[in-house]
Amino acid sequence: MVQDEIVRELAGLRERVMGVTGTVVAASDGLVVASDSPQVRDQALAALAAAGLGLGKRTAGEVALGPLAEVEFRCQGGHVVVYAVGAEALLAVMGDEGMDGPTLAKESSRTIERVGALLEVTEAV
Template sequence: MAQNPILTELRSLRDQVTGVMETAVATVDGLLVVADTDGARPEVLSALAAATLGLGKRTGAEVGMGDLREVVIRCRGGYVIVYAVGRMGLLAVLADEGLDVPRLHVESRPTVERLDALLTQGSLN
C-alpha cells in the first residue's frame, strides 16, 4: 500500500530538522488532515493551531505586515510553530528546546509549497 504523500512530507521534515518532534496538517478551520504525532492529541492540536493561525493572520493584517507566513510560540519546554499552507491549510510543528530554528525556517518553505500542492490536489484550496 502506498504511503500518504502528506505524511511522507511530515516525516521528512522531522528527519531533516533537529528538534522537530511532532507535526500535523489541518485545514484553517481546524479539521485534521494528517498527523505525525506521538504524544499530542492531533485533533486538539489542529483546532488550536487553526485558532493561532487565524489570530496571526488578523494581527498581521491589522498592522499592515502582509500575508502571514508563520507564528512561532516559544514555551519553557520547546516550540509550537504554525505555518500557513496556501489559503486553506496549515502545518503545525512541535519541537523541543534543541530546535534548529533557522534550519526549520529554511526547510519549511519548500515543505509548505509541496503541502499546498498536495492539499490543492485534494480539493482543500
Template sequence: MSLDAVMAELREFRDRVTGVAESAVASVDGLLVAADTDGARPEALAALAAATLGLGKRTGHEVGLGDLREVVIRCRQGYIVVYAVRAEGLLVVLADEGLDVARLHLAAQPTIDRLGTLLSGSRAR
C-alpha cells in the first residue's frame, strides 16, 4: 500500500465534496493508516471511528438489516460519518453543518472503492 496514494485520495475527496473538513483511514481495529486532519487528533479519531463502525455493524446484524454501509452522527456544528471500507478498513469524515449528506454518500463510494483496493494491496504483499 502506498501511503502517498491514500493521502492523495483523502485530499481529492476533501477538495471534491463541499463541506468535508477532515478525514482519516484506519483499520477496523482502530489503527491509523492515514489522516488529512487539522484539528482532530488522528489516532483518537481512528480509534473512536473503529468503535463506531463496530457498534454499527453489530446493530445492523442484530436487527437484520444486513451489512453496514455507513454510520452518520449529526452534531450541533457538523457531521461525523464513518464508512466501512471492505472488511479491513474504514473511512471517517468530519464535515461542517452545511454538508449535503446525500451528495457525500454518492461522492464517497468511488473513494471507498479505491481505498479498498489500496488497503487490500497492502495485505497481499
C-alpha cells in the first residue's frame, strides 16, 4: 500500500537526520496522508501546517521573491519545518532544538521527491 511506503520514507528521514522527532505528510487542505509522528496529534499538525504553508505561499507571491522553499516555525523547544510536496501536498518535519538543519535540507529534498512520486502513483490509480 502506498501509505505504508510513505510512512517508511518518513521513518527513514527521521532516522537519517539528527534531532527530527516526527513527520507528517498531508494534503494541501490539511488532511493527513501518512504520519511518523508518535508525540503529536497528526490531524491538528496537518491542518496548521497547511495553513502556514498557504500563508507562506501568499506572502512569497506578494513580495515577489520567487517560489516558497519552506516555512519554519522556531519554538523554544525546537522547530517545525513545512515543505510543499508538489501542488497538492505538504511535508511537516518536527525537530528538537538540536536538529541538524543542513542535513535536513539535503535529506528533505530527497524525501519530498520520493513522496511526491508515490502520491502521483496514487492519483494515477
